[in-house]
Amino acid sequence: MPLLSLLVLFLSSASSEGQALCSDNNGGMYMPNSTYKSNLVSLAELLFAKATEDHSATGTAGIGPDKVYGAVLCRGDSDGSDCRKHLTRALDEAINSKAGNSYSLQSNNVTYYYDQYQAQISFSDQDFLSNFSDMPGCTVNTNLNSVTATVVTERYEDLVTKLLHALADVVVSRAEKYAVGKVWFEETGQTVYGLAQCIRDMPYERCVACLDRIISGRQNKIISGQMGAAFLGVWCTLRYETDTQFFTDTKMRSLDALPRSKTHFFRWNNAVLVGVGGFILVISISCLVFHIWVKTQRRREQTIFKLGQLYLSIQIAINLWRMGGANPEFSLYDFSKIKEATNNFSIGNKLGQGGFGPVYKGRLRNGHKIAVKRLETSSLQGLLEFQNEIQLIAKVQHKNLVKLLGCCTQGDREKMLVYEYMENKSLDYFIFGSLSSFDVPEA
Numbered sequence: 001m002p003l004l005s006l007l008v009l010f011l012s013s014a015s016s017e018g019q020a021l022c023s024d025n026n027g028g029m030y031m032p033n034s035t036y037k038s039n040l041v042s043l044a045e046l047l048f049a050k051a052t053e054d055h056s057a058t059g060t061a062g063i064g065p066d067k068v069y070g071a072v073l074c075r076g077d078s079d080g081s082d083c084r085k086h087l088t089r090a091l092d093e094a095i096n097s098k099a100g101n102s103y104s105l106q107s108n109n110v111t112y113y114y115d116q117y118q119a120q121i122s123f124s125d126q127d128f129l130s131n132f133s134d135m136p137g138c139t140v141n142t143n144l145n146s147v148t149a150t151v152v153t154e155r156y157e158d159l160v161t162k163l164l165h166a167l168a169d170v171v172v173s174r175a176e177k178y179a180v181g182k183v184w185f186e187e188t189g190q191t192v193y194g195l196a197q198c199i200r201d202m203p204y205e206r207c208v209a210c211l212d213r214i215i216s217g218r219q220n221k222i223i224s225g226q227m228g229a230a231f232l233g234v235w236c237t238l239r240y241e242t243d244t245q246f247f248t249d250t251k252m253r254s255l256d257a258l259p260r261s262k263t264h265f266f267r268w269n270n271a272v273l274v275g276v277g278g279f280i281l282v283i284s285i286s287c288l289v290f291h292i293w294v295k296t297q298r299r300r301e302q303t304i305f306k307l308g309q310l311y312l313s314i315q316i317a318i319n320l321w322r323m324g325g326a327n328p329e330f331s332l333y334d335f336s337k338i339k340e341a342t343n344n345f346s347i348g349n350k351l352g353q354g355g356f357g358p359v360y361k362g363r364l365r366n367g368h369k370i371a372v373k374r375l376e377t378s379s380l381q382g383l384l385e386f387q388n389e390i391q392l393i394a395k396v397q398h399k400n401l402v403k404l405l406g407c408c409t410q411g412d413r414e415k416m417l418v419y420e421y422m423e424n425k426s427l428d429y430f431i432f433g434s435l436s437s438f439d440v441p442e443a
Contacts, residue, residue, distance in 0.1 A: 028108040028125055035066040036108065037095060040123055047072045047121075048087050052080040055176070056199040058129055069129050071234055075118040076178025076197055086119030094121060113232050122234045132206045132235055152187045159185055160192060160240050161215065167196035167238075168211040176200060177207055190242045198236040210236035331406030333418055337364065338408045342372055361421055369421035370405060374414075 030036040039062035050057035051072050058071045074083035094112040111122040122128075163183050170179035177198040182191050198207035214231045215238065228241040341362030342349045351359045357376040363369055403420040 030108055035062065036068060036125065039066055039068045040070070040095065041091075043068050043070045043123070044072075044087075044091050044121070048084050051087060052084050054200045055083060055178070056201070058199065058201065060129070065125070068123055068125065069127055070121070070123045071129070071199060072121050073119070073197070073199055073237070075195075076176055077180070078118060083119060086114050087121055090114035090119055090121045094123075111232070111234055120232065120234075120237075128234060132202070132210070155187060156185060156192075159183060160194075161218075163192060163194040163240060164196065164211075164215050164218070164238055167194050168208075168215065171196045171198060171211065172204060172208050177202065193241050195237070195239045202235055207236060211238065214238050330404070331418070333406050333408040333416075335408055335410040335414060338362065338372055338416060338418070340365075341370060345374065369423070371402075371419040371421045372408075373417040373419065375416065 030040075043059055043061035046061070047057040047059055047070055050059075051074055055074045055076050055078065056072060060070070061068050072087050074086060078086070090112050093114065094110050108123075108125040110124070111120060113120045126133075163181060167179045167181050170181070171177050177200050178196075180193065180195045182193045184190075185192050196211060198210060202210070210233060214233065214236065218229075218231065218238075228239075230239040230241075231237060339345065341364050342360040343362075345358075345360055349360045349362060351361050351371065353359075354373070357374045360372045360374065361369065362372055402422065405418045405420055407418060408414070408416040
């Protein structure tokens with residue numbers, strides 16, 4: 001059920017009670033002997049104890065439909081015992097029939113202001129604590145005397161606005177979130193006093209918004225030129241008055257000692273936050289764009305490099321293919337056939353390990369035995385050197401040398417030389433084993 005908007009009550013500053021009750025008559029009701037009332041009383045005791053030290057407190061009690069949300073606030077310069085006394089009387093007035101209309105007093109949603117609005121208690125069956133709702137609250141004209149002349153009225157309104165803004169600046173900068181001040185109004189020869197306060201555990205930005213909302217909408221809630229008024233919310237209150245009896249705080253400050261700029265503390269602070277936030281956002285976006293650009297450039301360079309590798313690999317493969325065509329004794333073997341011939345380069349087929357890689361024996365499908373030297377290199381330069389090595393060996397083929405049958409490549413990672421396999425003999429045997437068997441070709 002929605003909470004009421006601010007009610008406007010017109011009370012004389014000479015009122016003996018100086019009290020105001022704001023309630024949601026369209027909301028839920030509770031019975032005097034109900035669980036809701038019992039939870040309300042229990043919660044009030046807890047809040048009163050805390051407010052004795054901090055002048056304010058918030059909390060909850062109960063569960064389900066009988067859960068009560070509560071907040072209490074005493075004037076910031078009041079004595080702890082006076083605060084508890086005022087709150088206790090305010091609770092008694094709010095939940096009993098002493099103040100008159102029993103229908104209003106039994107409402108689930110009530111804010112009650114007591115003893116010249118020096119203490120207040122708010123309770124509801126709706127969660128106004130999490131959303132910081134400032135209702136139900138009241139706007140009270142505490143002084144029905146008005147500034148009559150139009151020009152004087154405008155000056156008075158401007159002076160009051162400056163006073164309230166200055167006090168709001170001080171409140172949000174203090175831990176106790178309370179401030180009082182005064183300013184001299186020459187046209188009437190009077191001192192105008194002001195008070196601003198937020199519940200102490202209210203977040204800074206919420207206190208700023210609460211006070212700013214009251215000041216901005218002040219003129220829509222009172223008679224223009226009114227000499228005194230109180231804006232009584234749940235979370236924050238503002239008051240200005242010419243009555244010296246209400247303002248006796250020794251911490252009273254003159255407006256001359258407070259900031260008078262129209263750009264007030266909290267608005268300036270918000271502007272700074274927005275400016276800094278905007279600057280950080282621009283820098284973040286710029287860094288993100290630069291990062292994407294650098295990443296794109298790197299990918300482009302990698303793509304160009306890979307295309308170059310692919311082109312060179314294709315060119316080398318074409319050269320090897322041409323070599324095989326020019327020399328009928330030299331063959332370019334398919335990788336799958338070499339893999340099959342060596343039983344997938346199994347350990348059982350391994351003949352040994354050289355400086356440039358292992359050597360495997362194998363048998364082709366036609367029964368021809370081969371020895372495969374599998375080179376351990378994957379660089380692009382290695383592939384080029386591999387081609388040069390093949391061309392050199394192919395040119396020096398001799399019947400007394402181990403015969404190079406061909407080669408095999410697979411991309412830029414697999415490079416193999418295929419030799420004739422010599423059963424039970426080694427290359428040393430053919431070179432040094434029998435000089436008579438080494439035929440030197442005639443010149």
